[in-house]
Amino acid sequence: MGGSRAHCGAGCYVERMYGCTLLGLLLFVGTPLYSSECPCSDPALCQPIKDSRDFEVYVFHVRGKDWKNxxxxxxxxxxxxxxxxxELMCFAHSKGARYVLKGDVPLKDIVDSGNRTAWIAEKVRLAKAQYMDGINLDIEQAVLPQTPEYYALTALVKETTEAFHREIPGSQVTFDVAWAPPCVAHRCYNYTGIAELCDFLFVMSYDEPPERRTELIAGANAPFNQTITGYEQFIKIGIDPKKLVMGVPWYGYDYVCLQLTEDNRCKLKKIPFQGAERSNVAANQVGYSTIMKQINDSLSGRLWDDVQKAPFYNYKDAKGNIHQVWYDDPQSISLKVAYVKILGLRGVGMWHGDVLDYSDDPIARQQTEDMWKALLP
Structure with missing residues (x-):
């Protein structure tokens, strides 16, 4: 989600398949994209999931067939x-898990209440046609307080939740938020109102800014103290902890060091960029399975920062450049997830479920199992 998480990429396949603008998308209302015939071998699997478990484990599926594992x-x-x-819908339902849509729309397009109603109606129709169980609203757009977009966003959440709950009994409507509430990345949302109006917030506790220093130094994607402070801030402004799901990263960042000091401080070059958390840092996102393959051949092997409570390592590329990679692993994730229970949060999730190595390699299989286990407090 966001610039690094890239939640806006693959989800709303209707727009991607048909190249729809919002107006064009609205014209599809009433035109089913799929047969109403249940695609599952057992028709009962096309019934929406109505029961909720005490502890939420929320997974974003982005690509491939690894979901089977x-x-x-x-x-x-x-x-x-x-x-x-x-196939995934049928399988998820057979396991008692919900299968939900992605919802994203330019807020300027739904300031008009009629456009907003039509957009919601199309999402409900699509979910029903595909036997789905709700929607994840992944807006992630800058919003200033008391603007038309500010009020439209709150209305969108309210009306989407009402429509889905009415049309698909037991359905779930969730909303993605950045790691802390005070206008992070210029997202000055009505957080308390939105939390009350939907089923829960998925908190994206990653892509957090590095500590402010006189020079730029590579650091953790989700430093422990900053991450936990974000949840305390959500609760302090009046959001019920049971309306918060902790999102953790299954990916890290690869930085090119201008200089690597003896105490493993990777000094970075500033680059001009607008509007992102890592606005002046050049870094590449890298998935956990790639990290696990690379770390054994690195210069340093796995290192640990006890202040940020996160692992990292250094390596040299083919051109002789020194890189530093910061990531999360079972140790760093478990430390954060322990606070799900301490703070009384609703559950945990990750971005995203397809970056682990699900092969038959015994080492990879153990690494993957450990990452899933780390989600349980």
Whole structure:
């Protein structure tokens, strides 16, 4: 989600397949994209999931068929940021897990109440046609307080929740927010109102800014103290902890060091960029499976920062440049997830479920199992 998380990429396949503008999309209302015939071998699997478990394990599915190897004993919701898969819907329902749409729309397009109503109606129709169980609203747009977009966003959440709950009994409507509430990335949302109006917030506790220093130094994607402070801030402004799901990263960042000091401080070059958390840092996002393959051949092997409570390592590329990679692993994730229970949060999730190595390699299999286990406090 966001610039690094890239939640806007693969999810709303209707727009991607048909190249729809909002107006064009609205013209599809009433035109089913799929047969109303249940695609599952057991028609009962096309019934929406109505029961909610005490502990939420929320998974974003982005690509491929690795979903077959998720920890289905604990998964409660799969949010689809990939093309619709009837097979996955049937399988998720067989495990008692919800299968939900991605919802994203330019806020300027739904300031008009009529456009907003039509957009919601299309999402409800699509979810019903595909036997889905709700929607994840992944807006992630800058909003200033008391603007038309500010009020339209709150109205969108309210009206989407009402429509889905009415049309698909037991359905789930969730909303993605940045790691802390005070206008992070210029997202000055009505957080308390939105939390009350939907089923819960998915808190994207990653892509957090590095500590402010006189020079730029590579650091953790989700430093422990800053991450936990974000949840305390959400609760302090009046949001029920049971309306918060902790999102953790299954990816890290690869930085090119201008200089690597003896105490492993990777000094970075500033670059001009607008509007992102890492606005003046050049870094590449890298998935956990790639990190696990690279770390054994690195210059340093796994290192640990006890202040940020996160692992990292250094390596040299083919051109002789020194890189530093910061990431999260079972140790760093477990430390944060422990606070799900301490703070009384609703559950945990990750971005995203498809960056682990689900092959038959015994080492990879153990690494993958450990990452899933780390989600359980």
């Amino acid at each position: 998720y920890d289905w004993a604990h998964v409660t919701t799969v949010a689809i940021f990939a093309p619709y898969e009837p």
